[in-house]
Amino acid sequence: MQIVRTVLERVAKLVIVVLIVSFLTFLLTKLLPGDLTATLLGPEASNPEAVAALEAELGLDKPMLVQYWDYISGVVTDFDLGTAYATSNFPVKDLLTSRLPATIQLMLMAQVISLAISVPLAMLSAYRANSLTDRSITAGAFGLISVPSFAMAVFLVYLFSLQLDLLPALGYKRITGPDGIGANLRSVALPVAVLVAGLTAVYTRLLRSDLIATLQEDFILMARSKGLPTWHILLRHALRPSSFSLLTVFGINFGSLIGGSVILEYFFSIPGVGLLAVESIGKRDYLAVQGVVLLIAVAFVVVNFLVDTLYAVLDPRVRRAGAR
Amino acid sequence: MSEALPAPDVITPPPDEAADKAPRRKSRLGVAGWLAALWLLAVFAGALLAPILPLDDPQITDFFVDNNSSPGTGGHLLGTDENGYDIFSRLVWGGRVSLVVAFGVLLLGMTVGGLVGIIAGYFRGRLETLLMAVVDIFLAFPSLILLIAIVAFLGADLKNVVIGISLVSIPAFARIARATTLTFSQREFVVAARAAGAGNGRILVREILPNVILPLLAFGLLVVAIAIVAEGSLAFLGLTSSETVSWGGMINGGRRPLQEEDIAHVAIIPSIVMFLTVLSVNFLGDRFRAAFDVKDAAL
Numbered sequence: 001m002q003i004v005r006t007v008l009e010r011v012a013k014l015v016i017v018v019l020i021v022s023f024l025t026f027l028l029t030k031l032l033p034g035d036l037t038a039t040l041l042g043p044e045a046s047n048p049e050a051v052a053a054l055e056a057e058l059g060l061d062k063p064m065l066v067q068y069w070d071y072i073s074g075v076v077t078d079f080d081l082g083t084a085y086a087t088s089n090f091p092v093k094d095l096l097t098s099r100l101p102a103t104i105q106l107m108l109m110a111q112v113i114s115l116a117i118s119v120p121l122a123m124l125s126a127y128r129a130n131s132l133t134d135r136s137i138t139a140g141a142f143g144l145i146s147v148p149s150f151a152m153a154v155f156l157v158y159l160f161s162l163q164l165d166l167l168p169a170l171g172y173k174r175i176t177g178p179d180g181i182g183a184n185l186r187s188v189a190l191p192v193a194v195l196v197a198g199l200t201a202v203y204t205r206l207l208r209s210d211l212i213a214t215l216q217e218d219f220i221l222m223a224r225s226k227g228l229p230t231w232h233i234l235l236r237h238a239l240r241p242s243s244f245s246l247l248t249v250f251g252i253n254f255g256s257l258i259g260g261s262v263i264l265e266y267f268f269s270i271p272g273v274g275l276l277a278v279e280s281i282g283k284r285d286y287l288a289v290q291g292v293v294l295l296i297a298v299a300f301v302v303v304n305f306l307v308d309t310l311y312a313v314l315d316p317r318v319r320r321a322g323a324r
Numbered sequence: 325m326s327e328a329l330p331a332p333d334v335i336t337p338p339p340d341e342a343a344d345k346a347p348r349r350k351s352r353l354g355v356a357g358w359l360a361a362l363w364l365l366a367v368f369a370g371a372l373l374a375p376i377l378p379l380d381d382p383q384i385t386d387f388f389v390d391n392n393s394s395p396g397t398g399g400h401l402l403g404t405d406e407n408g409y410d411i412f413s414r415l416v417w418g419g420r421v422s423l424v425v426a427f428g429v430l431l432l433g434m435t436v437g438g439l440v441g442i443i444a445g446y447f448r449g450r451l452e453t454l455l456m457a458v459v460d461i462f463l464a465f466p467s468l469i470l471l472i473a474i475v476a477f478l479g480a481d482l483k484n485v486v487i488g489i490s491l492v493s494i495p496a497f498a499r500i501a502r503a504t505t506l507t508f509s510q511r512e513f514v515v516a517a518r519a520a521g522a523g524n525g526r527i528l529v530r531e532i533l534p535n536v537i538l539p540l541l542a543f544g545l546l547v548v549a550i551a552i553v554a555e556g557s558l559a560f561l562g563l564t565s566s567e568t569v570s571w572g573g574m575i576n577g578g579r580r581p582l583q584e585e586d587i588a589h590v591a592i593i594p595s596i597v598m599f600l601t602v603l604s605v606n607f608l609g610d611r612f613r614a615a616f617d618v619k620d621a622a623l
Binding site for chain 1: 466467469575582596
């Protein structure tokens, strides 16, 4: 019963946060200067009657709270995110679903690959703390963290496209496209590599310092004195209790990567959600902006919820404590 | 890659260094530290002295050489860019923007965020709950998108970029200030001051503030690195005024030569400068934080 209550409480909290974020996004697009009618009308925007007519048509003349209510109730009941007026009147929902696959592909590939690289690296580094290996890994990670993603993109394009002529310097090929999965993978290789470089550095540093702390614990000494092999101790005993910060940041990144891939989508001309956000902000296409932010906020909150739940799975102490 | 602000990009959590602090030697900076300081000093001096240095005008096309000409051509130390502007001169001038952003964010973001955090951490209770709830909600926004929106809507000039980045950095400063204040507000010297009859105002200014400010500043260096990248990201996305010379803008200008004409130096040179600057700030910040033992976990 306790568990059901905890879950319900968390879901309620989740809904409230999403509502607040959606309202603030709505406010933001209203409060900041520049508006959609100017984009849509062009030179006609100096004609107050035309502006008023368009505002009435789009429902922009209603009181703000009514506008918000119309919007959010549409979202909740019909999953209707409105129309992107400045983007050929596409429904925002369709716009998002057409842009999501590229972003999700980048995000998933980057997350999985960087985790696969950083866990063994961190274990190696932590086990041989302060050795030459450890110091090289730590220094490398430190350096990588300091490379802005667009700078890394420049370096990798220079190396792999210009010098080695191995990979395309820009563009995105859909998996369903005529050239199939090979072309798709080649087109995302560089942007994914940029993301992986940054994420791997962060994950390795986090896990390494937590592992070093765990390896000082008595139960590790115990395992060692039982004569268990090193890999067994690292994998079965140390990894699990050391994975909390890593898990938190890993989770947060699922949310932030949706927006964070803006730079790379722009650099490599990949039609993803981040690029959509930038384009829509430029056009003051406020419903599209709201749609993107709402999507990211929901992803963010839901992932955090899942991470919280995972804590309980990973750590029996959290499980028994029930609601925190 | 920062992206906490923006994270620009991906959120980079400050790594927890507490675990491996023990064997650190007493020597303060080391060779790498001095190199980092030297580099920053050079950027800083260049930025300050740009108007009186014998540089080409960063906004004037040299019609005597080709656009995108390689380093060394026609007296251009690092070549010219797509508009025929001198790259070296633009690098020096671009440092000004990074400098303004760095100081602006420290001044604005750290002051406001620090104040919020100290008040929340000192007075606790409902006020703390309220302030921290606001901070948490702020953090639930995708920060780069928020930043892009603020700057795009307010108008893309340097002032608004600084305001935008500062706004986005407030929650992080508030959190670190609150955490640090919490650890100090129960300490004996605060209790003693209160017993001696000091009011809240006096305790905050004389006892709490001096203890919070250095960790906050140490954390501030991390935010400075992120802020420089954030400004670069905005400029890279074209969100600067046309008069502003910014490294991010230079990299953006080098995209077409790089990706379509196989000319690399226009994009690569500012990328390297930006990397070295961020690396130096991060490195010094790391040393600084280790010295003050800022517990990043408190974030």
